[in-house]
Amino acid sequence: MQNKDTEIMICRCEDITRQQVLDCIADGYRTIDEIKRVTRAGMGPCQGRTCRSLIAFELSRAYGVSMEEVLMPTFRPPTVPISLGTLADAYIEK
Amino acid sequence: MKNAYDIVIIGGGIMGCSVAFELAKNGRTDVLILEQEYLTSGATGRCGAGIRQQWGSPLNAKLAVESTHIFENIEEYTGYSGSCGLNQGGYLLVAYTEKEWAQFQKNLELQHSLGIGSFAVDLDGIKEIVPHINTEGMYGACFNAKDGHADPFHCTYAYAKGAERYGVDIATYTKVTGFVTEGGRIKAVETDKGTVQANIVINCTGGHAAQMASLVHDDLPIKPERHQILITEPVAHIMNPMVMSFHRHFYVQQTPHGSVIMGFGDPTEPVSFNIRASWQYLEENAYVVTKTLPALRELRVVRQWAGLYDMSPDRYPIINQAKAAEGFWTIAGFSGHGFMIAPRVAILVANHLAGKEDSIDINLLSTERYAKGELLVEPSVV
Numbered sequence A: 001m002q003n004k005d006t007e008i009m010i011c012r013c014e015d016i017t018r019q020q021v022l023d024c025i026a027d028g029y030r031t032i033d034e035i036k037r038v039t040r041a042g043m044g045p046c047q048g049r050t051c052r053s054l055i056a057f058e059l060s061r062a063y064g065v066s067m068e069e070v071l072m073p074t075f076r077p078p079t080v081p082i083s084l085g086t087l088a089d090a091y092i093e094k
Numbered sequence B: 001m002k003n004a005y006d007i008v009i010i011g012g013g014i015m016g017c018s019v020a021f022e023l024a025k026n027g028r029t030d031v032l033i034l035e036q037e038y039l040t041s042g043a044t045g046r047c048g049a050g051i052r053q054q055w056g057s058p059l060n061a062k063l064a065v066e067s068t069h070i071f072e073n074i075e076e077y078t079g080y081s082g083s084c085g086l087n088q089g090g091y092l093l094v095a096y097t098e099k100e101w102a103q104f105q106k107n108l109e110l111q112h113s114l115g116i117g118s119f120a121v122d123l124d125g126i127k128e129i130v131p132h133i134n135t136e137g138m139y140g141a142c143f144n145a146k147d148g149h150a151d152p153f154h155c156t157y158a159y160a161k162g163a164e165r166y167g168v169d170i171a172t173y174t175k176v177t178g179f180v181t182e183g184g185r186i187k188a189v190e191t192d193k194g195t196v197q198a199n200i201v202i203n204c205t206g207g208h209a210a211q212m213a214s215l216v217h218d219d220l221p222i223k224p225e226r227h228q229i230l231i232t233e234p235v236a237h238i239m240n241p242m243v244m245s246f247h248r249h250f251y252v253q254q255t256p257h258g259s260v261i262m263g264f265g266d267p268t269e270p271v272s273f274n275i276r277a278s279w280q281y282l283e284e285n286a287y288v289v290t291k292t293l294p295a296l297r298e299l300r301v302v303r304q305w306a307g308l309y310d311m312s313p314d315r316y317p318i319i320n321q322a323k324a325a326e327g328f329w330t331i332a333g334f335s336g337h338g339f340m341i342a343p344r345v346a347i348l349v350a351n352h353l354a355g356k357e358d359s360i361d362i363n364l365l366s367t368e369r370y371a372k373g374e375l376l377v378e379p380s381v382v
Helices: A018-026 A032-039 A051-063 A084-090 B014-025 B058-071 B074-078 B098-113 B123-129 B152-165 B206-214 B279-292 B294-298 B338-353 B368-372
Strands: A009-011 B004-010 B031-034 B091-095 B119-121 B140-144 B169-171 B176-182 B185-191 B194-203 B223-232 B242-245 B250-254 B260-264 B300-311 B318-321 B328-332
Touching: A009 A018, A009 A051, A018 A032, A018 A051, A032 A051, A032 B152, A084 B279, A084 B294, A084 B300, B004 B014, B014 B031, B014 B152, B014 B328, B014 B338, B031 B152, B031 B194, B058 B074, B058 B098, B058 B338, B074 B152, B091 B098, B091 B123, B098 B119, B098 B140, B119 B123, B123 B140, B152 B169, B152 B338, B194 B206, B206 B223, B206 B300, B206 B328, B223 B279, B250 B279, B260 B279, B279 B294, B279 B300, B318 B338, B328 B338
Parallel strands: B004 B031, B004 B194, B031 B169, B091 B242, B194 B328
Antiparallel strands: B091 B140, B119 B140, B176 B185, B185 B194, B223 B260, B223 B300, B242 B250, B250 B260, B318 B328
């Protein structure tokens, strides 16, 4: 079977393929946080809602650990994208 | 990780990794970097990653200029296969008070004497550089085209991988728990993975540096202070330079990727190790920045985070050998501009430890300056 890893999208926001994630792991990167920082996977508008668990799965397989043992990155606010205008209007000047 | 090294560096950020690289380049390759999480997990990976030469004091300006030269070809310099993402879109420093505007004229004079090509612009000139800016309340601005932004992760990995090729070891997820000294000299570093002997220990732990140094009874005036950042969704290119105001405590820049990244330094921020993001910050930064750049109101924020500045009394780094533990060095206190001057500071430290001459006197940066009352003082920081 042909290797399709270069065509499988792991992070849809930032166009990161499964192959890029596997390359990172082969390069010695050990956590979702590190892979996020070198590839931008998880930095797009959805903030890793899909790719986080897919990368965790690849890490769990590569390092032979359970999914629960894969370190999760910090879940950062805001929960959904929110415009600077909306935020600015909510500010009460000190 | 072996059980003994010539030099042990604590901290896997830009400072620790660049020092390891420069030391190894100078032939001191028996080096270990200890990092409690992963490389860039501390302040480096949380920083605004700006690079500027527009400083208000000569030593910072010199460190920044010579570091910029390295950033300009850091991939080749370190032998890195990735891209470190340097983008020299310039820095536009806007003046909102008469006093600030007067300080900028002094800064320009100093910068010109050092060959930095910065210049002053009036309100029309500001509009030419950033067409959608609101100039209300501004006196003018300074601009330098060589200033910009680089990727803090890739720059750090570039140094780390370069260091590894020289034989440097890196132990991530390894936490320092204490030190062993003997007869006033550093002997070993205790970690949660075992004890490592060392001739020299270099403390590059940013906001944690004073805490780390206190373990060898070295008292350093370095205080941690939370600074927060947010980033928006990527959009088409709308602005080249970093726009920065000291008076309103903000900086904002569009990255080559299209996201707009901005920070606000809350002047009332207390000393603490707190690195949690706050909603108050989100609203205040949005308010302050959109007053100057109303076009950004439409952009949506996708993420916010916080990190620690390592504040020193005069906003200048401290490079110091502990009195109570010879061989224990601290390189910290960068006060929010460590990333941009790290390349040159690393050379300064490596030259000193390799017994080589340097055009900068390393002793200027020791804590002696506080005892003598000879502060270096940087007037231009956010």
